[in-house]
Amino acid sequence: MSELARTPLYDLHVELGARMVPFAGWEMPVQYAPGVMKEHLHTRAEAGLFDVSHMGQVILRGPGAAEALEALVPADIVGLRDGRQRYALLTDETGGILDDLMVANRGDHLFLVVNAANAAADIAHLRADTPPDIEVEVLDRALIALQGPAAEEALDALAPGAAAMRFMDVATLNWDGTEIWVSRSGYTGEDGFEISVEPARAEALARALLAHENVAPVGLGARDSLRLEAGLCLHGHDISTATTPVDAALTWAIQKVRRPGGARAGGYPGADAIERQLAEGAVMTRVGLRPEGRSPMREGVELFDAEDGTAAVGRITSGGFGPTLQAPVAMGYVETRLAQPGTRLWGELRGRRLPVAIAPLPFVPATFKR
Template sequence: MVTHVSDAPTLQKTPLHALLLERGGKMVAFAGYDMPVQYASGVLKEHLHTRAKAGLFDVSHMGQIALRPKSGDVRDAALALERLVPQDIVAVAPGRQRYAQFTNPAGGLLDDLMVANFGDHLFLVVNGACKAADEAHLREHLSDACAIEVLTDRALIALQGPKAASVLAKKCPEVPAMKFMEAGPRQVGGVACFVSRSGYTGEDGYEISIPAARAEDVVSALLDDPDVAPVGLGARDSLRLEAGLCLYGHDIGATTTPVEAALEWSVQKSRRSGGVRAGGFPGANVILPQFEQGAARRRVGLRPEGRAPVREGAPLFADAASADSIGAVTSGGFGPSLNAPIAMGYLPVSHAATGGLVYAEVRGQRLPLRICAMPFVPHNYKR
């Protein structure tokens, strides 16, 4: 008998892999990991369960990194990180976190990330597909000021939905008092974890970093709650699309600036022209003028006029007969909460006004889409 060895790279497994298989996870390759795309109930029901109760997501493929200041002063780590991101990291108080982006010299985005201040160091969560490059980027530019520790022995889960607080309170009574974007060490069922009140679904919820050796214990206890269902990558994508949130490598990337991506809100005034620590990050000479003058194109929300979904990559046209594309869809699909197709993409600012009409080419047909405000479904964060 001849045994054939696959040329495909071996997929990594998260600390929760065996448990989620037992729970019926249908696994697919994602960011180098074997990850659940859905469970027995299917993407639609998982999506709606998260909006109504609480969904539990394994996001352990993402990178977790500690930046420890060599001086012992966390402000020095924050100042160092500001060399690489356009956000005000110094202003992130202990126990808080902030959304940020690594930029490149052209003003594009190398990755987007979360940055938390744990009092004596910064805790970063970066995208799974980018984590090796992000680590190298940090070591190249920040090793003079920080010890960079990649935390490989931790799982990461997201518990999202209107019942998330009441469910997690049974294991950690402190969490209902946390506000949106609060973060820090917490005991969850007697296990030392890192908990933030945040997520990527538009719902209230938490992200919980757990020591790998205890991850199954914590997650099994949460899944035993009748309000909690395991949710896969499929519903995670439809939830974040309804919330109008960018997916790195699709809606944002190395050729999109924060202004083009409609992420101006994420760059504080202190880092913009005239601010106390303006500039000093890669691509500032491209990004900062866009705050004053605008960018040539913009990420917009799109609602197809019919029932057919319009997928990523579909070219956009100014009218039904134009020969030349003016933009493209970057994310698209069905919005279960709306019972309708939704999408987002980039258009020239001259065609990006809310209420306008553009056309997507789908299988040789021009389908009308209405430009609309985002999010498609209102956010329910605990402010």
């Protein structure tokens, strides 16, 4: 365990009774005493506090930083206004997804939040494939997510101004004399915030938030079930270099201005392949799946279009039990001809074929404050 990194909140997790597990090179809380189910439901009903300090935080600065990033992602970065944030995908030459990330325009720089497991590769990519006058600064800051209906009240009480933010706004707020970088976003489908704070102040901020009667600590276990119910992708599972943004039904992350006919169309890795798919459609498509029985269908379960079908028509990439729905939920890829909600397929589980229906995503409606 000695080579695992620890976040500034490690001691607090241990004090709070977390079960710590290795995750992407970090020692992280998978759950606290209440367990995944209660933590998940608490987040939907009140507010959960998540340590996501393992994620990479990077600043991109310099003349033409937005244009430089547009050479690596198919999103509209140049048109991203000061104080706003957007979801983006780093693509490779085949149109595959190297990582998904959040990009914020913080005035004189872009602020990126990338997945922990891909942070080193993303940073190397940004350094190698942006012009030399673009500075890529890797930050040593904690990141705390506060998610759920009580998040607004809890954060605004500590850092006035939070309540005035809308979904995907970013702002610099003052908490107790410390500058915090706040975005109104998250990975749960709930209204909420992600808060970047200097490491030395992270524990005090977490304690201050946890002192609110509606805020409880939530581990990575519930973070995963929350994002699954919200229909959000997990890189390395639901998206990867083997899937394009079109396969993954993430074309909404390619704004019009970057599509054929747009003012800044193409110009990112894999644009040819992705534009072809935009025109012709994808062979396989990411969909939501609702197993009809009570047994969860997890990653790797193969899907068939008949109970006695011989060739698989798809595969589950994330699956488990949805505590909000009190039923199993999953995501996966199926042949596009079968991707209509309501289509019935069969998942092979422990040697048996069990029915599973294509379902619209998200499973639980988002409650963002738009």
